[in-house]
Amino acid sequence: MTGTMTRPTVSPFLEPGLHTKPRSLAILQLSRDNLLPIYLQEASGEHDGYAEGAVVNTRYGSFPHSTMLNVPWGSQIRASKVDTGSRGRKRKRGPKDEASRDDAEENQPETTDNNTNATEATGVKQAVADDSGFIHVLPPTPELWTQSLPHRTQVVYTPDYSYILHRIRARPGSTIIEAGAGSGSFTHASVRAVYNGYPSSAEDRKGKVFSFEYHEERYHKMKKELTDHNLDGLVHLTHRDVYNGGFLIDGKSPEADAIFLDLPKPWEALPHLSRRKPQTEAKEGEEWTSPLNPKRAVHICTFSPCIEQVTRTVSAMRRLGWVDIDMVEIANRKLHTIRDRVGLHYQTDRGVNVSPHDVEEALERLTEIEERVREQAARPRGGEDGAEDADTAMKNGDDAAKKDGDKTSTAEQPPYQTPWVDGRLITKGEPEIKTHTSYLVFAVLPREWTEEDEAAAFAKYPCGKEKAVVGSIDKQTRKKERREQLQKIGDRKARRKERAEKIAEAVE
């Protein structure tokens, strides 16, 4: 293919382009871990009382959509002084209202409703930049979506899904079965993994996710989300109880290459995921279709929080012929870097520890204190108990030294401060860590291999004419061979052969 092809329907998750686009999903990064998904609207006149059209209100300022549209992804957006117009009166709510994230989320449906009649563009007020406040606008990715999606269930997070998709060999062109869809976190990650273009027709087989969800409301919400994200041709969502209903689509096999089960009872779904009719199922003689790709080994992962679920799942897998069963748990840690500032020369500040930063500094300080104590003790004074006196003196000395120290540090204060290079760079974990998400059970179901298949393969590749041995020869022979090889650096042919052997050896 030559030249460009504009396909406005490509999901912003897959091909976001360079700029933000109207009616397309964008993720606003309000602060470090505060993400807000939003569909950007073209301003078409006053909206909800704002003269600038739709506005996102956050505690970081107000952001008219118009300031975020058709800008490069990743742009830092300044807050605007919005004209509340009628809104101020109607709602009694200023633009500088501390809108929490929830508020902003609440705003979302309203703003989305707007602009169905984008054609009747009336005079829209140009936004005026505020003097402080900003956010960034990011293209949607499964990682950002996972952090910002509306939670309807527990979701699978990046540390788990990244590992799962790698291990179940989800690749461009793969077909994946997923149940249940839940909040769609895994769905978004898996559709990115299998994406290799949109199917051009019903027969065109491209990478696809077949997702199942039996909870009606979740099903409908998810369905809408998929449409909003332009993922309709890539994810096929079915409203079904898979324990009873299995995984066929209109009686036909989705021919899955990989499976992910995030369900309470994977073992009840597993019999449906066989190559042949399992004993537990259906009446005699009834036609049975496997939902698996008959030509390939199928990889599966089940995701269960409890060990009892794992035991039952693994037991069921063994009986159903799954091999390479492997159970793991993923522990993920996030680390923050900070500048650890310790020293007497610091002023008391957040994150600063005003105590000696090394023995020398401590020594210096202690010496000072002792000097003061001696000075004080030397002063004549009417007293009864000498020991007690020394104690008080010590205390006073300490206080004085401290005061003095403060003074010195103020005096020695450089004309500028550079807290970003001060102190020692250290890393620290998060205040709270996730210690358990779920157990991941992996397994493989090889493709079926019948006597006939074997006979055909044997006929095609008959045996008995083996010319050479590949693989492990014992160590002695190998060493000897190598020595000989190294010696015969001669004509080109020999050189070629040697290289061939070298690689064979290197890889065995």
Add this chain to the structure above:
Amino acid sequence: MHHSVIKPNSWVALKLPSGVTRVIQVTPNTSISLGKYGTFPANLILERPYYLTFEVQDKLPEDSFSRLRVVPPSELYADVFAEEDAECANPAAGPGSNNDAVIATAAGEEFSLVDAESGNVIARSTQEVIDENARQKLTQAEIEELKRDGTNAGKDVIAKLLLSHAALDQKTSFSLSKYKLLKTKKYIRRFQVLPIDVPTFSNWQLEERDASKILDIRAEMMGLVGCWGNVHYGGEDVFLEDPKATTEQGEEALAPLQEDLLAGRWLVVDDTGGLLVAAMAERMGVLYKEDDDETEEAAEEEDEETTEKADEETEQKLESETTSQKDTEMADEPTSETTTLARHPKRPRDNKPRDSDFAVPFSQTNTITVLHGASQPNLSFLNYWNFDVTAPQHPPHPLLNHLLTLSWLQLLKPELDTSYSTPPLTADPETLSTWKPSRRGNFHRKRRRYARVRHMVDSTRAGNFSGLVCASTMDPISILKHALPLLAGGAPVAIYSPSLEPLAILADCFSVARRTAWNSGHVAEIQGKTAEELEKWEGSEQFPLNPTLLLGTSIQTSRARRWQVLPGRTHPLMTERGGADGFIFTGWRAKPAEGKIAAKGKFKRRKVEETVSTPASA
């Protein structure tokens, strides 16, 4: 593409019962030796499915080779099933208990010994212990002999060994299961064939080869890097039109760069010998050839013929190698293997009219651009996927059109790079026709190479990459300094490092304090600089990188903890691979607003902001 069956000449991993993996190329009409586990013809696994478990059979009297038997899962799990059944039949006894009678009837002959007279189980594999004494009861010779005589692939040896252990049944279930495993590993002639894909290959490198060659990158980290780098299929191929340059035309006839066509491109710095590139190629759908299933039949027809043809080509190629050394000069990794490629069965028939020398072979989308520090990239591990980056003439491979490589010199100072800056040779057709074929070949090759280099360098310098992924031994700060400006806004950055420290220093470059100061308008050294200059910020002591070019920076690590799941004996493994943990740094490329900018409220109280300035010397 998805490894349906084992194809001739493909690289595969043989998983042996000992847990050892052997990686070999399955060449038709050769024998595959598993050492003491036996030898069998490679043809017996060709066109057979992956992941099946085979057992090497004893030679039949009428055969000259050992046949294979597919071991059914019921047999693989016989001992577990027996235990489960025992547990069902007698739940009170519990899983670890000595429930002999039940086992005797349920277990396969493989793992238990039954006293012929009493019908009691006198030993079963789960009850055994490692005992030097007992082990010595069987001599190596005895084992060999038993192996030869036995018709049951080593099982008799186990039986005899079990017998010698009969008295020792009082160990804990942990050591029992361990011992059983040992035994299974040692004497059963079973193996499994796995396709060489990125997960299998990396595991093998990590566990059994030289982990340092792939910077100790574990599957967890590979998964994270791929996801946080948002590496995925980057759109349908788009090719530039052939400029149809005549041999008399030079530079002016190059296909002009069309920046708006560039999309779905990832930038990568790979010091894992090409494994990272392979992982990205796998995620982008350009590591494996088009679905083998469909093209297979046609390809095989040509097999014989093409192999010969390819051989000839290799000969020619070697010829040209000597004449133009630079083309094939290798970096430090010598595993490049042209003969491997020569065996490649497929070679397209050239139906299309020949491309002109200046035709750009690369797609404008869905590409990987490798930046390398040596004069040639070290991507030798790609040989396992039958791709040789050093081969000047290469059989078809999706990476050919989707992998661009350039050195840091070519990126940053292309004018100093000879292959970029030397104008292409030109010649009029008459002169050309008087040349010897080899000289003519050389002429065309050099011109093609020139067009390729120019496109790689110019398109890379055009920037707007969809993401940056690194696993490098180089300082990440220096990489970002030059790579950040090349990223599109919002593009993710994912940098892997086996150790935490380089990433911590990197993350510190983007600390809140640095960003705040930078934005405050009080940093002297950036005063008066344009947005473009700040984007290409060359770094200072105080600000090694422009701290506003990345947002959401974060460091993380993941670790998979592996469990054993057995009836009544489920627990995490006792030991796992240690060494480097591996960390990744992530963030997104930001397009900072121009001019001074402050966050709302939050940092007002910091006095520093008002007083920030840096010494002129910085």
